[in-house]
Amino acid sequence: MINIWRLTKIQLLSSFGLNKALHTLDVKERRKAILLSSSILAGVLMIAVVSFGYSFMMAMTFEQMGRMDLLLAIMMAVTSIVGFFTTIYKASGVLFSYKDYDLVMSLPIKTSHVVASRVLQLYVLNLFFTLIVMLPAGVVYAIKVNPETLFYLLFLMTLLFIPLLPIIAATIIGSFISWVSSRFKASRMISLVLTFVVIIALMVGSFGLNGNEQVLADMGTELADMIFKLYPLADMYVDAVCSYRMSSFLLFIALSVLSFMIFATVLGTRYKAIHTGLTTSHASSKYIMKPLEASSPFRALYKKELRRYFSSSIYVLNTSIGMILLLVMSIALLFVSSEKLGELIEIPQLSHYLSTLAPMIVSLFVTLSCTTSSSISLEGNHLWILKSSPISKQTILLSKVAVNLTITLPVLVVSSMLLMISLRPGWIESLLLLVIPLIYACYSAMMGVIVNLKLPNLEWTSEVTVIKQSAAVIVSMFIGVISLLIPLGISLLLTHVNGNLILIGIGMIMIAVCLVMFRYIQTKGERLFRTI
Structure with a gap:
């Protein structure tokens, strides 16, 4: 026993990184562990x-x-x-x-x-x-x-x-x-x-x-x-x-x-x-020699990261289930009108809420589908290969962002189009329904990279530990939800203000945040990557 x-x-201690936090003598690591525990x-x-x-x-x-x-x-x-x-x-x-x-x-x-x-x-x-x-x-x-x-x-x-x-x-x-x-x-x-x-x-x-x-x-x-x-x-x-x-x-x-x-x-x-x-x-018994292909460093890293993503079923399931649910919901609303759904769950103004808050609801599914919050940690004991490669670390980090956008953007565009058909919003609302989630997709992808640089976990034994239970995943999910709850609360409180103006203001703020994060990845991101 x-x-x-x-x-x-x-x-359990290794799953949440508690073992290292409890025994480390590094003051910064202890401070980071306290902050993480508080979060x-x-x-x-x-x-x-x-x-x-x-x-x-x-x-x-x-x-x-x-x-x-x-x-x-x-x-x-x-x-x-x-x-x-x-x-x-x-x-x-x-x-x-x-x-x-x-x-x-x-x-x-x-x-x-x-x-x-x-x-x-x-x-x-x-x-x-x-x-x-x-x-x-x-x-x-x-x-x-x-x-x-x-x-x-x-x-x-x-x-x-x-x-x-x-x-x-x-x-x-x-x-x-x-x-x-x-x-x-x-x-x-x-x-x-x-x-x-x-x-x-x-x-x-x-x-x-x-x-x-x-x-x-x-x-x-x-x-x-x-x-x-x-x-x-x-x-x-x-x-x-x-x-x-x-x-x-x-x-x-x-x-x-x-x-x-x-x-x-x-x-x-x-x-x-x-x-x-x-x-x-099972492996194929036939191997056919093909000519070697040359590509740019970014494209090679992008292909590598994409192969790594689809090589782990847990990784794909945990980061894409949100987008799948978004697509299922968008298709379902084609057959069940928002008015009928509102009557069914006894919310008479559901149709109005969906039309006004649809961009934020769609953005929630996007922020829950962040692949980058664990992408660096998943390199594990092979990270030294990337660190020693003659490639700018900015290119490595942006290739991970590109994979995140590859997973979210196609489903996001299709779902937004389906929601436009079912909700029948005006042209401004339709534009916001597409643009706001796109901004949050970029925000979520870059935010995941930054959080993972701050909270890496390279000493895992099971991918589940990194993908579902690591500090970076929890913190990035928490930040993503908070970044949506705050503007959502503002929209519900300022009912006398035009909802489109609020969404436009939120979009402009998030664009500024994305630009700041992109600049951070270009400068401090490379330094953080080298010190992992």
């Missing part, structure tokens, strides 16, 4: 406050219906579904695709202990999100219902078991996708396509499950049935926590723990075989 704990602790804490508090506000608004409706149990049912189902989606493409990287596999497996430690530590790492990461969402919902429920003391005990105990089944299901599906794709030559592309198909199909299915207008309008037993049909464990959870039924409480825990133990045991016994099957790739 002590080996499992040690391995899990080391993996992460502020982000967590902000998410918790938003979660509390969202839960409180839902509770007001459920209180009138006399169905406060729906609050915990919905939030529990949401945490499970979100955890399931994110674990699908994260599980394979955490469990199997890590660089120090040979080193770890050569240690005098049982394979089952290694497997248990990797599974526990997934569990802790999912539990963290569960706590952020469920604790505020539990506080709101307690304020509105004033339950018995037993509620608090059952609520806190069940929190520990909510992530278990989503982890198992997501790991099985993610591993199956990786195994199927590894049977073919174009394994990475097939893996990407299959994962996107599964995620989009599950999302469409969850929204379409009994999601007719009558169900959403009634908001009563039909809604509860929809939730419990989508995720049966939510029914057990509600019976255990809200109705104090010990039989449901024990059954919920037993199903979660037994399933998790069986999964971990089976995985432990077949771990090496599964790892071999997932990491085996």
